[in-house]
Every structure is written in structure tokens, then in C-alpha cells.
Amino acid sequence: MSDFRLRVFQAVARHLSFTKAAQELFVTQPAVTKHVRELERSYGQRLFERRGNRVSLTEAGQLLLAYADRVADLHQQLTEQLHALHDTAAGRLRLGASTTLAQYIIPPILPGFQAAYPRVELTLLNANTEQIADALLRGHIDLGFVEGQVKNRDLHYELLLHDELVALRRASAAGPPAQPVPLAEALRHPLVLRERGSGTLEVLEFALREHKIKLAQLSVALYLDNTEAIKSYIEASDALGFVSKRAIGKEVAAGRLEIVPVQDLHLSRRLDAVWVQGQPLPQPAQRFLTYAHRQLSDVHNQK
Numbered sequence: 001m002s003d004f005r006l007r008v009f010q011a012v013a014r015h016l017s018f019t020k021a022a023q024e025l026f027v028t029q030p031a032v033t034k035h036v037r038e039l040e041r042s043y044g045q046r047l048f049e050r051r052g053n054r055v056s057l058t059e060a061g062q063l064l065l066a067y068a069d070r071v072a073d074l075h076q077q078l079t080e081q082l083h084a085l086h087d088t089a090a091g092r093l094r095l096g097a098s099t100t101l102a103q104y105i106i107p108p109i110l111p112g113f114q115a116a117y118p119r120v121e122l123t124l125l126n127a128n129t130e131q132i133a134d135a136l137l138r139g140h141i142d143l144g145f146v147e148g149q150v151k152n153r154d155l156h157y158e159l160l161l162h163d164e165l166v167a168l169r170r171a172s173a174a175g176p177p178a179q180p181v182p183l184a185e186a187l188r189h190p191l192v193l194r195e196r197g198s199g200t201l202e203v204l205e206f207a208l209r210e211h212k213i214k215l216a217q218l219s220v221a222l223y224l225d226n227t228e229a230i231k232s233y234i235e236a237s238d239a240l241g242f243v244s245k246r247a248i249g250k251e252v253a254a255g256r257l258e259i260v261p262v263q264d265l266h267l268s269r270r271l272d273a274v275w276v277q278g279q280p281l282p283q284p285a286q287r288f289l290t291y292a293h294r295q296l297s298d299v300h301n302q303k
Contacts, residue, residue, distance in 0.1 A: 095288070158273045
């Protein structure tokens with residue numbers, strides 16, 4: 001009953017990007033373009049204006065988006081009510097996760113959930129913490145997973161995991177420091193940091209604030225929007241970066257990167273599940289949250 005072409009159109013309209021829509025839906029960019037063109041031929045209207053790398057909705061696209069959102073909501077309600085008659089989990093589940101979670105924590109548990117609940121249509125939005133909060137409040141996703149210190153009063157947060165950020169540099173012949181280095185010495189390195197709006201940068205800012213240090217005082221070589229890019233940059237430079245300890249196991253084991261302990265710099269943080277305050281989670285989201293808690297608890301207990 002649900003038209004996949006409309007889901008593709010909605011994803012492009014949300015991101016204003018064919019590439020990001022393809023990533024969210026796990027399809028190729030040419031497939032996204034094909035579905036949009038089919039819709040445009042079907043309605044005899046251009047839905048997007050494309051000017052170079054910029055994409056915007058036409059008036060017809062804005063109208064279609066309003067109706068497509070209503071159709072998707074009605075289809076979701078119908079699916080949940082029909083399957084509730086037999087207590088089976090089915091329907092649409094739109095997840096969103098900030099970068100650390102989306103790259104290293106959530107994907108490994110998705111195949112097991114899909115095997116257990118094959119009737120759930122699953123998508124995963126990868127964005128920073130600020131963007132995930134915005135997507136929840138706009139109704140673009142059902143359940144989010146975020147990192148960071150600042151909380152939005154309109155959202156409900158539930159602890160998923162504890163995490164730790166570490167300072168990281170290119171592996172040296174001498175190996176990592178035997179003793180923690182002074183904070184001032186560590187910060188004399190050029191730094192490569194996550195972008196504004198990310199939970200990782202927010203945690204670092206809060207920790208530095210305790211030492212009366214502002215980002216503007218630091219020598220920042222580059223801001224990047226994902227951990228993989230930061231690790232690659234560090235491997236090719238003398239920069240120091242701050243990333244989740246969960247994200248560097250392979251590179252440290254292979255001797256490409258090394259952790260630099262820093263005196264009096266505490267970078268522990270929460271990784272939270274989050275949804276709109278006062279709104280019940282859809283049944284598929286409830287199932288996934290329960291499944292995620294169970295799987296991540298099992299992994300923690302095995303370590």
C-alpha cells in the first residue's frame with residue numbers, strides 16, 4: 001500500500017540531498033534519482049530545483065511533501081492497528097543516531113533485530129546530536145540515539161551506555177606516553193575536532209571550561225563531521241584529536257594510532273536513547289529500544 005517512491009521523495013526533501021537520501025534508505029544514488037524522476041513524470045511537475053550542488057523544493061514539491069507525510073502517518077497507523085490484532089511487531093521504524101552511535105554502536109545490532117522482526121521497515125538517519133534532536137521534534141524520526149551534555153526540555157532521555165572520549169595521535173616509534181601529559185602540553189598540538197552541533201565537541205567544550213579554556217584559544221587545524229575522517233586526518237598529520245574510545249580499537253591494535261593520556265581531563269559521557277517528551281513510542285520503536293538494551297548489555301557483560 002505504501003509507495004516506495006514517496007519514501008524516496010520524502011528523504012530527499014528532508015535532507016535536500018540525493019546522496020544523503022540514498023544513505024538513509026540503503027539504496028544507490030542513481031536509484032533515488034530514478035524514483036524522483038518517475039514521480040515527476042507521473043504528476044507532470046518538477047518536484048526539485050537543482051542548481052549545481054544545491055537542491056530545493058518547488059511549489060509542487062512542497063505540496064506533495066505535505067500530502068506524502070499525511071499518507072505515511074495514516075499508513076503507519078493502519079499497519080500498527082492491523083498487526084496489533086495479532087500482537088505482531090510490524091510497520092515503519094525511523095531511527096536516527098549521532099555519528100559515534102550511527103557508525104560503531106547501532107549498526108551491529110540491526111541485523112539481529114531485522115531477523116527477529118522482519119516485518120518492520122527500518123531506516124537509519126546519521127546526523128549530529130543537534131540534528132537528531134531537530135529531526136525528532138519535526139516528526140522525521142521515531143527514536144533517536146545521541147551523545148552530549150546539553151538536553152532539550154522537549155525530549156525525553158534514557159541512558160543507553162556510558163562512553164569515554166580519549167586524546168588520539170598518530171602512532172610514534174616511542175609509543176604512547178608512559179605518564180599522562182599535562183593538559184597545556186597536549187593542547188599545544190594542532191587539533192582536529194568534530195563540528196559544531198556534535199555531542200563529541202560539546203563534551204570536550206564542557207571539560208575544557210572547567211579549566212577556564214575556550215575553543216577560541218586553541219590551535220584548531222580543522223573541524224570534521226565524522227570520526228572516520230578525524231582518524232584518517234590524524235594518521236597523516238601531527239594533529240591531536242578527541243574521539244570515542246569505542247571507535248579506535250582496530251587502529252590502535254594495528255599500531256596506526258595511539259591514545260595520549262591527559263592529566264586532569266575527564267571526558268566521560270552518556271549515550272542516550274531519546275524521543276519526544278510526552279509522546280508514546282510506536283510499537284516498533286519500543287521493541288527496538290528493548291532489543292538494543294538487551295544486546296548492548298550482553299556485549300558489555302562479555303567484556
